[in-house]
Amino acid sequence: MRVPDTKENLDRCLCRECPSYNACMKEGMQGLFCARGKTNCDFERQGCFCGRCPVSTEYALNNFYFCNTGAAE
Numbered sequence: 557m558r559v560p561d562t563k564e565n566l567d568r569c570l571c572r573e574c575p576s577y578n579a580c581m582k583e584g585m586q587g588l589f590c591a592r593g594k595t596n597c598d599f600e601r602q603g604c605f606c607g608r609c610p611v612s613t614e615y616a617l618n619n620f621y622f623c624n625t626g627a628a629e
């Protein structure tokens with residue numbers, strides 16, 4: 557399901573607490589990758605919090621690492 561790019565969803569997004577969220581993402585104030593698509597930053601998988609995120613639950617997302625794979629369809 558597509559996730560709306562809203563402030564409410566951004567506020568609930570757990571990316572900023574995720575171990576894979578890096579300085580480049582932080583500098584760009586990036587997040588809500590499941591709606592906005594993948595990051596333009598270098599990326600290394602170090603764990604993903606999408607599975608425990610309320611946005612993921614609400615929109616029945618069954619993937620992870622949206623920052624690396626792109627927005628949910």
Ligand code: SF4
Pocket residue numbers: 570571572574575576577589603604605606620621622623624
């Ligand atoms: S999409 Fe997953 S891996 Fe990427 S920053 Fe968000 S929680 Fe972390």
Ligand code: SF4
Pocket residue numbers: 565568569570571587588589590591605606607609610611612617622623
């Ligand atoms: S599912 Fe992942 S990318 Fe989407 S809001 Fe939650 S933590 Fe952020």
